[in-house]
Each structure stands twice: as structure tokens, then as C-alpha cells.
Amino acid sequence: MSLFDHLVVFPVLIPFFVGVVLLFPSLSASLSKQRIFTVAANLSMAVVAIALLLKVQNQGxxxxxxxDWSAPFGIVLxxxxxxxxxxxxxAxxxxxxxxxxxxxxxxxxxxFHPLIMFQLMGINGAFLTGDAFNLFVFFEVLLIASYSLMIHGGGKQKIQANIHxxxxxxxxxxxxLFALGTLYxxxxxxxxxxxxxxxPQLSHxxxxxxxxxALxxxxxxxxxxxxxxxHFWLPKAYSSTSTPVAALFAIMTKVGIYSIWRIHGVMFGEQAGELANIALPWLWPIALLTIAIGAISVLASQSLRVLCSNLVIVSVGTLLVTISLNSVQASTAGIYYLVHSTIACAAMFLLAGLIQQQRGKAEDRFVTARAMPQSAKLGFVFAxxxxxxxxxPPLSGFVGKALILQSVTDTNQMAWIWSLILGAGLISLIALSRAGTSLFWRTSGENTTALQxxxxxxxxIAILVGLLPLMVVFGGPLTDYAQLAAEQLNAGLSLQQLNEVAK
Structure with a gap:
């Protein structure tokens, strides 16, 4: 058996073992060594992820x-x-x-570094697990790590948000657990x-x-x-925690979206007999209302981090729309938009941290303050x-939204979805324009002496921002891959097929 036969388990094992090793006294006392280990671990996970992408694309x-326990008796990834x-x-x-x-x-x-590793272990495990109980286990792993990361650095606001x-x-x-017990x-x-x-074989x-x-x-x-x-917990939690933690949390909501896709898009999808699409009557209005409330909250935001937190809510509503449309084309658009929105929101959280650092007491609030020493550079990235x-256009957000709008074929649905998505975009334009004006133009006095x-x-930040135009340049291959992902997702996988894959 070659090393490539174990690729699937590496995204879970790498952060787990690195996280444990970083707890050893010889490493926990050296911050520089911890940085080297965690950077190396994430580079390794990126290499493994690329190899896994290619293997899935070529071999299924x-x-x-x-x-070596076959499903459904053993733990499968x-x-x-x-x-x-x-x-x-x-990664x-x-x-x-x-x-x-x-x-x-x-x-x-x-x-900090061991907790980040355990958080990534939980996130990766949730994406790879093949059964609902281990989905719960990995959820708990990532949540326990997030509880500690939420209050990293201390402070009254962080502790208060963490309690909620x-x-x-x-x-x-x-x-x-109640839901899993019911289903089991x-x-x-x-x-x-x-x-x-x-x-499909269940009695009435x-x-x-x-x-x-299921509900x-x-x-x-x-x-x-x-x-x-x-949704009410998110703006307070994301805007109160430290900058890198908030950026990592940009993918946390996507774990929930991913799980809805897996459970209600596959197991309770078209093949579920009498229970087919039981979530769609709930998802459709909830998705539209999530976009609407998120957009209103964006307009009412008083700081950049709160604004970005509410943009996460808008992206969640948009992704729920693609799930409720229940088609391969909509899922393709949703997968592309999921990648874009996660990267863009994470980058904005990191940028908000730099702005907060350079504005002194004003932090990232939309108030008049002294000019930042690197305002030109930060302003360009913000734009x-x-x-x-x-x-x-020309960045990937335009492509993602265009694909979503194109996937809507029903006239009645089109009226609602087009209006809300385009309206949320207009409101975001107004809110971000106001934010940029307040942060970079409404200044008084000399530049601050805050740390640059x-x-x-x-x-x-450059790595994340650079991915947005690359998603457009390589939009064709990326969209084709998203379509493959959507087709596999919608087709599902039977137990017989799963065990055949294992052989």
C-alpha cells in the first residue's frame, strides 16, 4: 500500500499530531518553533489537498x-x-x-497554535466524515477549540461574547445528539x-x-x-474576537452549510421517497429572509468588523438559496460562491485588523480619526x-453571483432571488462606500503614531486577495470542478457503491 492510499486521512492526522506535539514543554515555551511547525503543517495540508483534488478528479x-472495517460498521472517511x-x-x-x-x-x-491545529482537525474531519455520529464528534472538536480561541488575548467583550x-x-x-438518537x-x-x-424503505x-x-x-x-x-450570535462573536480567529471563523458557517447540503441535499434528496426534499419548504423562505436581514444589518453596521460579520450572514442566505433551488446548476454556482465568499470575508477580517491597529483608539469604527500611516496601501486593498x-466585475464575486442568478429558471423564484441578491449587493455597495469614506477620507490632524x-x-492578506482574480482567470476549470462536485453531491452514494470504492 502506497502513501497515496492514505491521502484521505492525512488532513485529519496532520493537524492532530502537530497540535499534540506543540503541547510538549520543549515546544510550548518557544513561539518561534510553534510558528514553524504550524506553517509547515498547513503547507503539508495544502499539498495533500491538491493531491486529493487531482486524485478525486481523475479516479473518482x-x-x-x-x-479496515467496511461500512457501515467501521469509521469511514x-x-x-x-x-x-x-x-x-x-488549508x-x-x-x-x-x-x-x-x-x-x-x-x-x-x-494559540495548538488550538488552531485542533480547530483545523475538526473542520477537516467534518468535511471528510462518512457518518453522522462522527460529524457530531468533529463538530465538538472544532467547537471546543473555538471556545478557547474566541477569548484569545482576553478582554471583557470577548468573554461576554464567548459566554453567549x-x-x-x-x-x-x-x-x-437528540436528532442522531431519533434517526438511529x-x-x-x-x-x-x-x-x-x-x-426510502421506512414505514409511515x-x-x-x-x-x-431530520428537521x-x-x-x-x-x-x-x-x-x-x-443568526443573532454571529456579529457579536465575530467582531469581538481577535483578528486571525475571526478570519478563520469565516469557514465555520460554511461547515454548517456543507452539513445541510450533505444531509438534506443528499440523504433527504430526490432518492428519499416520501421524505424527499422535506427541508425545501423551510429553506426557501428562510434563505430569502436571511439575505434581507443580513443586508439591513450591513447597512446599520457601525464598524468594519461588524459590517464584515453581517456580510457573512448575507453569504449564508445566498448559499441557502442555491441549496433550496435543488439542481446541479444551482449547486455548481453555490460551490463556486462558497469558495469566493469565504476567501473574501476572511481577507476583509484580516484587513480590518490592520486598520484597527493603525487607527488607535478609533479602531475600525466609522468615526472621524487621524489618518493612518499606510492609508493608501490599505485603501487599495479595501477597494x-x-x-x-x-x-x-472583474473579481470572482461577480462570477459567483452571475452563476447563481443564471441557475434560477422558475419565473416566480427569479423575481424573489434576483431582487434580493441584487438588492443586497446594492446595499453592500452603499455600506462599504460609507465605510471607505469614514476610514480613509474623514480624517483630522496628523497621521497616527500607531504601529504599522x-x-x-x-x-x-495578499495571498487571499490574489485568489479572487485567479478564480476569474481560471474560472472555466474551477467551474467545471464545481460542476463535478455538484453532480457527485446530487447523485449521492449507496452503501454498495461506498464499499466498492473501498476495494
Whole structure:
């Protein structure tokens, strides 16, 4: 057996072992060594992710059975085009966050680098797992790490936001277990492929119980994704935590979206018999309302970090629209937009940290303050990111929104979706224009004497910003890959097919 046969498990094992090693006294006392280890680990994960992308594209879906136990009895990790793409995205995001934090943010609290590794382990595991119980396990891993990362550096606001964040997620975790118990009671399995096979065979009474469990899972994943009306925790949590943590959290809501896609787009999709598409009547209005509330909140934002947090909510609503459209074309558009929105929002969080650092007491609030020493450089990056987040050409936001609008074929749906997505873009344009005016033009007095940005911080932002035009330049291959991911996602995978993949 060659090393390439173990590619699927590496995105989980690499951050796990590096995180454990970084807890050793000889390494925990040396910040420079921790930085080297975590950067090397993320570069390794990026290489593994690229290899996995190519392997899935050329050889199809990959399955890894831990202990060589066949499904549904053993723990399985499954890499299809969608999960491989998400692993690559988390590796890039993890690398840029660590680079940014290595300029000094990681000094503000203990165990920053091990916690980042465990967080990435949980995120990668959630993308790769082939059964619902281990999805819960990986959710808990990433959440436990996020509880500590949320208060990295200390402070009253962080602690207050963390209390709400922990409390809500503990409720969500409890409901998650109730939902899994309900589904296991009727299906006798929690393996995704096995569940998909058994759902159409349920009796009428079993269908009612299974439906309640499935909709409970929708609420749990909706809480993780910040779906209306479970979105209220996000702006406070994301705007209060440290800059690199907020940037990493840009992918956290996408884990919830990914889980909704997996559970309700596949297992309770077209092949689910009487339970087919049970979430769609709920997702459709919730998606539209999430966009609307997110856009209103964007307009009311009083700081750049809060504004960016509300833009995350708008992106969540937009992605829920693509799930509710329930087609390969819409899923293709949604996958492309998911990658774009995660990168753009993470980059804006990092930029907000630099602005906050250079404006002194004014931080990133939209108030008159002294000019920043690097305002021209920061203003240029802000303009690029604003164009990407609004969805204007020539950056990838325009391509993503164009693909979504193009995927809408029903006239009634078109009226709602086009109006809300384009309206949210217009509101974002107004809000970001006001933000740019306040931060870069409404200045008084001489430049501040605050610390200027470190070159490695600009490198981290440049990596993310540079990906936005590259997503346009390589839009054809990326869209083709997104379509492959959508086709595999919508087709699903039976237990027999899963075990054939393992052979």
C-alpha cells in the first residue's frame, strides 16, 4: 500500500499530531518553533489537498476505512470533489491566519497554535466524515477549540461574547445528539450511505419520527451556519474576537452549510421517497429572509468588523438559496460562491485588523480619526475586497453571483432571488462606500503614531486577495470542478457503491 492510499486521512492526522506535539514543554515555551511547525503543517495540508483534488478528479470518490472495517460498521472517511475542495480551502485559510498571527497576535494568549491545529482537525474531519455520529464528534472538536480561541488575548467583550457563543452551541450539541438518537432509532445506522439506502424503505410511522430528526438536524446546522432566526450570535462573536480567529471563523458557517447540503441535499434528496426534499419548504423562505436581514444589518453596521460579520450572514442566505433551488446548476454556482465568499470575508477580517491597529483608539469604527500611516496601501486593498464582496466585475464575486442568478429558471423564484441578491449587493455597495469614506477620507490632524502593519500580515492578506482574480482567470476549470462536485453531491452514494470504492 502506497502513501497515496492514505491521502484521505492525512488532513485529519496532520493537524492532530502537530497540535499534540506543540503541547510538549520543549515546544510550548518557544513561539518561534510553534510558528514553524504550524506553517509547515498547513503547507503539508495544502499539498495533500491538491493531491486529493487531482486524485478525486481523475479516479473518482475516495474512501478510507479506519481499521479496515467496511461500512457501515467501521469509521469511514469519504473524499469526493466537494469535500476535497473544502479541505483545500481550509488549508489555505489556516496558512494565511497563522502567517498573520505570527506577526505578534499569537503572543497575546497561551496555546494559540495548538488550538488552531485542533480547530483545523475538526473542520477537516467534518468535511471528510462518512457518518453522522462522527460529524457530531468533529463538530465538538472544532467547537471546543473555538471556545478557547474566541477569548484569545482576553478582554471583557470577548468573554461576554464567548459566554453567549458557548451557551448556544451547547444547546445545539444537545439537540444534535437528540436528532442522531431519533434517526438511529428508526434507521439502525448513522452511516450516510446506509442511511440514504434505508430512508426510502421506512414505514409511515417511522417516516414521521425520521422527519422530526431530520428537521431537528436542520435547526442544529442552521445554528452553526447562522441561518435566520439563529443568526443573532454571529456579529457579536465575530467582531469581538481577535483578528486571525475571526478570519478563520469565516469557514465555520460554511461547515454548517456543507452539513445541510450533505444531509438534506443528499440523504433527504430526490432518492428519499416520501421524505424527499422535506427541508425545501423551510429553506426557501428562510434563505430569502436571511439575505434581507443580513443586508439591513450591513447597512446599520457601525464598524468594519461588524459590517464584515453581517456580510457573512448575507453569504449564508445566498448559499441557502442555491441549496433550496435543488439542481446541479444551482449547486455548481453555490460551490463556486462558497469558495469566493469565504476567501473574501476572511481577507476583509484580516484587513480590518490592520486598520484597527493603525487607527488607535478609533479602531475600525466609522468615526472621524487621524489618518493612518499606510492609508493608501490599505485603501487599495479595501477597494479590491469591497468590489469582490459586492459582486462587481472583474473579481470572482461577480462570477459567483452571475452563476447563481443564471441557475434560477422558475419565473416566480427569479423575481424573489434576483431582487434580493441584487438588492443586497446594492446595499453592500452603499455600506462599504460609507465605510471607505469614514476610514480613509474623514480624517483630522496628523497621521497616527500607531504601529504599522508587519510585512507578513500584508503577505497573508495578499495571498487571499490574489485568489479572487485567479478564480476569474481560471474560472472555466474551477467551474467545471464545481460542476463535478455538484453532480457527485446530487447523485449521492449507496452503501454498495461506498464499499466498492473501498476495494
Amino acid at each position: 470518490i475516495q474512501m478510507y476505512a479506519l481499521g 469519504v473524499a469526493d470533489a466537494f469535500s476535497a475542495l473544502m479541505i483545500a480551502l481550509s 489555505i485559510l489556516g496558512l494565511t491566519v497563522i502567517l498573520y498571527a505570527s506577526a505578534g497576535e499569537d503572543k497575546n494568549g497561551a496555546f 457563543y458557548v451557551f448556544l452551541n451547547l444547546i445545539g450539541s444537545s439537540l444534535f 432509532g428508526t434507521l439502525g445506522t448513522l452511516n450516510f450511505a446506509d442511511m440514504a439506502d434505508k430512508i 410511522s417511522e417516516q414521521l419520527i425520521t422527519k422530526s430528526g 431537528l438536524l436542520l435547526a442544529v446546522f442552521g445554528l452553526k451556519a447562522a441561518m435566520l432566526p439563529l 479590491l475586497l469591497a468590489i469582490g464582496l459586492i459582486g462587481m 502593519g508587519h510585512p507578513i500580515q500584508y503577505l497573508a
